[in-house]
Amino acid sequence: MSGKPFAEGGLTRYRVVAQCVDESHEGAGVLTTHVYARSVEEAVLKVRQEHERPGGLYGDRGLYRVVEVCQEGPSSEERELEAARRVFVNRVMEAAVAELPAPTGVPHSEMYGVLCDFFTRAIVYPDFGFPFGTDAGDTSLHTSDPSRALARLLLEHLTHRGLDLREMEGQR
Numbered sequence: 665m666s667g668k669p670f671a672e673g674g675l676t677r678y679r680v681v682a683q684c685v686d687e688s689h690e691g692a693g694v695l696t697t698h699v700y701a702r703s704v705e706e707a708v709l710k711v712r713q714e715h716e717r718p719g720g721l722y723g724d725r726g727l728y729r730v731v732e733v734c735q736e737g738p739s740s741e742e743r744e745l746e747a748a749r750r751v752f753v754n755r756v757m758e759a760a761v762a763e764l765p766a767p768t769g770v771p772h773s774e775m776y777g778v779l780c781d782f783f784t785r786a787i788v789y790p791d792f793g794f795p796f797g798t799d800a801g802d803t804s805l806h807t808s809d810p811s812r813a814l815a816r817l818l819l820e821h822l823t824h825r826g827l828d829l830r831e832m833e834g835q836r
Contacts, residue, residue, distance in 0.1 A: 675700035678707035682728035783811035
């Protein structure tokens, strides 16, 4: 989010999403505009007025149509952040899976488990938290499909770069 307030001068912040209806158009497939208004109807009207002119996005060619209007607030910000996190994790996982050779086993199994736990906590489920200091209650290593893909990708990348990976016995 841009850090703007959800209300300003008695007006509420709305997010107006429009989708392109012309497949031959080379512009963005979806446009998102934020506007302050008194109601959903006024928000749509303001966005249309801003862009509705000859040659404009909503103008004579009718390139875009409004598909969603949502009142912004703290809960919508959390929802947007979660949606962005999911899109990012899915994109990274798809790229990792596309790049990785077919699995033939898990190299460096202990390191792989620790990396899966790290990626699960740091990227896939960042609210999960890390066990630091004397937190004896969280000794399990956690994993998920995206974290396994990321761990394998990192190990493959390090091996490809010639780093000699060895597990050290008794070291944690």
